[in-house]
Amino acid sequence: MRDLLLRLFPHRHPTGLVEIGAPGRESPVIVTGNYTLTVRRMKRALRGRDVHLLVADSGGINVWCAAGGGHFTHHDVVSVIRTSGISDLVDHRRVMLPQLGATGIERRYVADKTGWDPHWGPAHLEDLPHVLDRAGRVPVADRKVRFGLRDRAEMITVWALPMALIGGGIGLAFGGPAQAAAVALTMVAITCAVFALVGRVPLSGPGRFVTLGVVASVAVGGAWVAMEAVTTTFSSRDAVLLGVAATATAGLLAVDLPGTTPWYPSAMAKDAFTVELLSESCTGAADCVTVCPRGVLRMNGVIRKVEIVDPDSCIQCGACIVQCPENALRFRRADGRVVEPETIRTTRLNLLGSRTIEVSH
Amino acid sequence: MSSYVLMKILESSPERYDRGIRMLNGGKVDAVYEAIADIAARPGGRVLDIGCGTGNVSIACAQRGAEVTGVDIDAGMLEVARSKPPPPIGSVEFVQAAAAELEDHFAPESFDSVVSCLALSEMSPDERSYALRAAHRLLRPDGRLVIADEVLPAGRFRRLAHRLARFPSVTITWLLTQTTTRAVPDPVELVMAAGYQHVEMAERFGRTLMMVSARRPPGPGGSNA
Secondary structure, eight states: OOHHHTSSSOOOOOOOEEEEEETTSSSOOEEEOOOOHHHHHHHHHHTSOOEEEOOOOOOOHHHHHHHHHSSSSSHHHHHHHHTTTTGGGGGEEEEEEEEGGTTTHHHHHHHHOOOOEEOOOSSSSHHHHHHTTTTTOOOOGGGSOOOHHHHHHHHHHHHHHHHHHHHHHHHHHHHHHHHHHHHHHHHHHHHHHHHHHHHTOOOOOOOHHHHHHHHHHHHHHHHHHEEEHHOOOOOOHHHHHHHHHHHHHHHHHHTGGGGGGGSSSTTTTTOOOOEEEETTTSSOOHHHHHOOOTTOOOEEEEEEEEEEEEEEEEEEEEHHHHHOOTEEEEEEETTTEEEEEEHHEEEEEEETSEEEEEEOO | OOHHHHHHHSSHHHHHHHHHHHHHHHHHHHHHHHHHHHHHOTTTTTEEETTTTTTHHHHHHHHOEEEEEEESSSSHHHHHHHHOOSSSEEEEEEEEEEEGGHHHHHHHTEEEEEEEEOGGGSSSSHHHHHHHHHOOOOOOOOEEEEEEEEEEOSSHHHHHHHHHHHHHHHHHHHOOOOOOOOOOSSEEEEHHHTTOOEEEEEEETTTTTEEEEEEEESSSTOOOO
């Protein structure tokens, strides 16, 4: 419950070494950010194992958002490796980095500065036990982000709960308990329906307005029928109230629904990018393949080069471009201009999903 | 890209930092910046500002003719720092790096002074002692360290009273600017533990801000390891 209430707020866990179980000199070393919820889930997922967990400063924000927004970088990882004294506690130098941090953490920078051998972990921390059993090797399926039942339920709660409370209050003020319940239920129903549909119908781009309109209309219709059945006092004013509630809900969700899922580029981003592979520069290092959360890229073992196999799934996170040692990947804007890899490395997303925040090296 | 809208709005914002800090300290903080620069900066002196944030101390030092390098881990803060007008004399350069990366950028004994204002309190205890030891190695022999940070009163009861008294202003400041500060438990003890000499509390600003000055021991081989 506490986790849910705090879901949308930055919440800082103290940084530094956290020992899980009774780790020894050969135990794995894993880096994560200092969003309290992440650290707590990490401990739960790794219960019964012995791990040195290095909590790096991500500003109390989850790894993906923090890395994308410039709050979680290789500087933070170098800092926690050096200041935690982990080098004196283990005999190996393998360290697992969070895959979803690949938009901000340059793996090769960490290796250069610390002498450690960083490798990417799975996209979801729930898969860590599974990956540890395979000596740190991440199966292809574990590199992809999922938007599972649990994630959907969480997003529904954080969106629908405050909306239903406010909507219910307004319903109570303009009508009575019946109107309050109807408004709240309509809002919850719309939110549930929308998150259930993510990945199944168009929810990014202009298509989302059509989807949201249909969902909202169905919900209002349903609530209308239900209210007619249970109450004798249903008036045209109540119908207006329901309509306003449904429009407000759909409107709020339309602002950045894609951005709250891991499947779409933020709806608020103004620039559309396409990822481009310069095959002649590719040396088959395949760093990009191990960090792509959407399975866009694949290593072709025959020609020993990477190929783009599923461009439509790309969410323009830029992780592949940031990690490529040969600068063989880059973005192209809709207007045809090229965005060089160095620009991607030195800019981060701002609130509106545009690459405006500059970072230097 | 997953942009949790609320989280993004509520995260600390570099643009609002200066205003937030002023609100919390009732304008006293400008006096702190000047006081640090008075001790640490002289014409031609090389000054390192650890955790320079939006660059106020760095600029105050440069205005006294010093050649200043400000270092911060936060790209957004540095962006604000770089946008401020450069002082007519002295020089300022800003570098993005963690406090633990200082020695990747600078040679041993390459600074006359090291300053740090409201920055050690943002670090973990591990990072704090690492940064102070690194600063020790970067200072020339007899070089000067000046830090200023928020402190808590001694004693559990007085600490609680202090927190309660500050609660309204801290809450309002956070709501308006998403800026807040933390405290360093004992700055004097911290600096002494890192191997400095002549550690003294130089000045207090109100009940909450303390400035500490210290020196690296003179002569080469003043190792703190």
